[in-house]
């Protein structure tokens with residue numbers, strides 16, 4: 001079974017100017033050097049060539065991919081299809097091979113995270129989630145036509161973290177009436193995260209629906225999206241106030257040398273809530289303050305986890321050869337000896353629901369792709385710089401993806417794992 005280490009893939013996407021940015025006479029401060037490098041200009045130092053050399057005037061960043069979606073009329077505009085062809089197809093391929101996979105969008109509020117993940121209802125503008133589902137069902141159909149020895153099962157679930165509570169967006173009994181689903185006084189259930197030695201992280205009592213076609217999946221997704229917490233903010237009139245995680249679980253059953261085998265892979269599609277700097281010039285109500293502070297708190301803990309993982313990946317990769325590094329990860333994961341030289345740094349996954357839920361995707365056994373969404377405008381310089389620095393740190397994280405293959409013994413409808421010899 002292939003096990004190897006793989007860095008988190010990180011892309012950056014620059015969205016078009018918003019009306020607010022156009023009205024504020026902002027300038028474009030992001031320039032693509034090529035499809036992996038971009039320059040971010042400091043608007044305060046622009047044009048001042050005498051006092052500052054170029055290192056002060058702009059910072060250069062390198063990522064796995066940079067996408068410019070600044071102007072739809074530009075022939076090089078990075079469309080939804082282009083993002084899917086790169087990031088989406090890559091992740092889908094690994095997911096179908098049996099790897100746990102994850103795509104997450106990170107960035108300041110209003111920079112295009114929901115647009116990238118979900119898109120608009122217009123079919124030209126479908127985001128990664130519907131496009132991945134569309135292609136998944138196409139692949140299943142193709143495989144069904146090619147072979148009768150493989151069986152597939154697809155399950156979907158959808159949850160959000162709102163004000164540090166975990167909610168099931170597919171809990172259609174707790175219907176959202178007058179936004180009561182998301183009201184902090186509502187009786188909407190808060191779910192619990194559990195950890196299983198084989199299954200990894202999972203959410204207890206989360207609804208999971210089996211699906212066999214795109215239309216049904218899209219209907220569930222649309223209903224789940226209606227339940228998602230959104231509100232108007234000073235920056236964005238339909239801002240997501242929660243982190244949303246749509247999970248597809250894919251079970252492939254086959255018989256190998258007369259032994260029934262199941263490969264179970266999970267794809268987490270994550271639309272994070274956007275960070276927003278509180279301003280002294282603006283008035284916030286109590287609800288906005290609470291939402292903003294919870295969003296920022298969980299994004300800070302995500303930042304901490306990413307920094308620690310990036311630092312330990314760097315430390316050990318610098319000193320160890322590739323095979324030693326694999327050994328280190330192996331030992332760090334299994335060692336109970338606190339003096340073990342390979343023991344990994346403590347990673348505070350449990351500091352927030354978000355980092356706990358994403359534990360397997362960050363520094364775990366998943367193939368993960370992060371898309372950092374940014375604005376092109378000079379008025380967002382500080383937020384954009386923070387996002388790019390965050391993304392640069394995430395690029396250093398090394399995961400250890402593996403195919404989740406389980407040999408099963410079927411007893412009627414029950415599925416059990418074969419007993420270990422002597423067990």
Ligand SMILES: Nc1ncnc2c1ncn2[C@@H]1O[C@H](COP(=O)(O)OP(=O)(O)OP(=O)(O)O)[C@@H](O)[C@H]1O
Nearest residue numbers: 015069109110111112113114115236239240273274
């Ligand atoms: N690449 C793009 N091309 C065209 N329009 C875009 C693009 N990215 C974002 N937009 C538009 O920008 C606006 C904000 O985008 P979106 O809602 O996706 O931001 P967000 O990052 O999810 O915000 P929040 O964090 O507040 O939820 C939307 O009107 C969206 O249609």
